[in-house]
Amino acid sequence: MSFVILWHDKMDQSSVFYKMGHAMHYEAIKFDGQSITLADLKTAIVGKLGMKAADFDLKIVNTQTDIAYTHNTERVPKGTMLTIKRVRVDHGRGFVPSALHTPVTQLTQSLEDLGPTTNPSTTSEADAMERVISGAHNFPSEVVPTAKG
Structure with missing residues (x-):
């Protein structure tokens, strides 16, 4: 007796299942790996539904x-069943998928376009942000958030 193993590229894909509000049927979002970030899930749902996300966010609840x-x-684990609700937010404060995937060079350029900071110090805010973006670990104390209490 012999067995044939078929390999398919989609074999490693995972899914989470969502439905909007009181919809009857679930839809699938496919992704690679064991889980998907909430940001990537929102981006996929907004894209799949063709929504413009400037004035709303998505409330995502594990069913x-x-x-x-x-x-x-x-991270949302594969196989999770979700209920999605569109939530109204202030103008311009909604979920904007494109902002999550803005290249670092564009973010850096945006900082340069701001010009000088209004509160000059030995280390400018633009320099501090550049270190954050580049992944530097030696931040000046005025940039590192600390818990006071």
């Missing part, structure tokens, strides 16, 4: 646990 995902860096 099985009734727990909402709130931070864009949270």
Whole structure:
């Protein structure tokens, strides 16, 4: 007896399943790996539905646990069933997928376009932001958030 193993490129793809509000049927979002970030999931849903996301955000709730995902860096495991609700926000404060994928060079250029800072110090805000973007770890103390209490 012999077995034939078929390999398919889509074999490693995972899915999460979502439905809008009180919809009857779930739709699938496919991705590679064991989980997807909330930001990537929102981007996929907004793109799939053809929405413009300037004035709303998506509230995403795990249907099985009734727990909402709130931070864009949270990871949603494959196979999760989700309920999506469109939530109105202030103009311009909605989920903007393109902002998540802006190249670092464009962000740096945007900082340069701002010109001089209004509160000059030995280290300018633009220099501090450049170090954050480049991944430098030796931040001046005025840039590092600290817990006071």
